[in-house]
Amino acid sequence: MLKPFPQPYYITQPLLPDINKTSEMIKMIWESKQLSNNGDMVKQLESELSDFLQADFLSVFSNGTVALQLACRVLRLSGEVITTPFTFAATVHSLEWNNIRPVFCDIEEDTFNINPDLIESLITRHTTAIMPVHVFGNPCDVGRIQQIADRYGLRVLYDAAHAFGVKVRDQAIASFGDISMFSFHATKIFHTIEGGALTFKDKYYKERADSLRNFGIGDSDNVMEPGTNGKLNEVQAAVGILLLPEVENEIARRKAITGLYRQWLEDVPGIAASRDIDGVTHNYPYFVVRVDEKEYGSSRDELYERLKGFNIITRKYFYPLCSDFQCYKYLPSSSRQHLPAANRVADTVLALPLHGRMLDSDVEKICAIIKSLHGG
Ligand SMILES: Cc1ncc(COP(=O)(O)O)c(C=O)c1O
Known part of the structure; x- marks a missing residue:
């Protein structure tokens, strides 16, 4: 007779950095007296993540949801965006928070991802983008999705929350679409307790995202547009630096x-x-x-x-x-x-x-x- 587990056996357990190394990093942060606002830890993490994910440009955020919301702004999405219903609430919410109407497209039963055969029939004159999700880290049909986007002049914003480190024929998952979002929530393979990143094809996109995560403040004292507070702090960035090699x-x-x-x-x-x-x-x-x-x-x-x-x-x-x-x-x-x-x-x-x-x-x-x- 099989017995129950003595304690609840949970679906996941976070990867934790070594406590002594974490203390050392925190000590460095305390000595620097810089706890947030694009400090050394954030800069180091962004550089290491760019290499790991083979991203042209990358920025980190306080979480993946804010990152997605800002990605919609960076790409100036409006009207309708075609996405999948088989995803976490944050994917669709990020559209709604930008006053964009989500248009649901059915999925493929084997990969659980948006079905590229069905996308075209959903495109209207209001459509500005396709927002597919690499569900459970299974890559979408990136080639077909890009072809459709190019044919209709649409942007492609990937929700790659689950796809950290995935490659398609040796090509990094971050290299597809205009922007990809990775979630660094504690339940993810790589995490910063809470956090997220965007990877960009275009340097201009990164510059706008960096301004938007910092209230829309530009290089000078000018506030360029209504941004938000989407910054990752130094302690969380340190957790990321320690976990990346793991x-x-x-x-x-x-x-x-x-x-x-x-x-x-x-x-x-x-x-x-x-x-x-x-x-x-x-x-x-x-x-x-x-x-x-x-x-x-x-x-x-x-x-x-x-x-x-x-x-x-x-x-x-x-x-x-x-x-x-x-x-x-x-x-x-x-x-x-x-x-x-x-x-x-x-x-x-x-x-x-x-x-x-x-x-x-x-x-x-x-x-x-x-x-x-x-x-x-
Ligand atoms: C598919 C998907 N998109 C978006 C998110 C939101 O990411 P975060 O929790 O970092 O805000 C998640 C979170 O778990 C997710 O699974």
């Missing part, structure tokens, strides 16, 4: 755990694990399965509840769809008939625990429990 190991360990999950869940009827995509260097931010109620014998929601009984805390990620939120369900593009694939995926996905400190035996036990629950 990222490769974290991804390698997550890759190994993902391999074990795939192996041990392979023969469980009705549980379909995500797969790697040819030519992609993945970063393994989440381990997501789809539950086929008929074959497995329980629905996704039942499995979620039953795993809770074993102290395994999973997440219905992303459920509900953004198109089902109270604030967006009035949109014409939110109807279920318009988004059949997104609805099917949202009703069947379940993210299982994944982080670099998991033991092989924990993965084995979680898989054994899922297997034992087969048949209802």
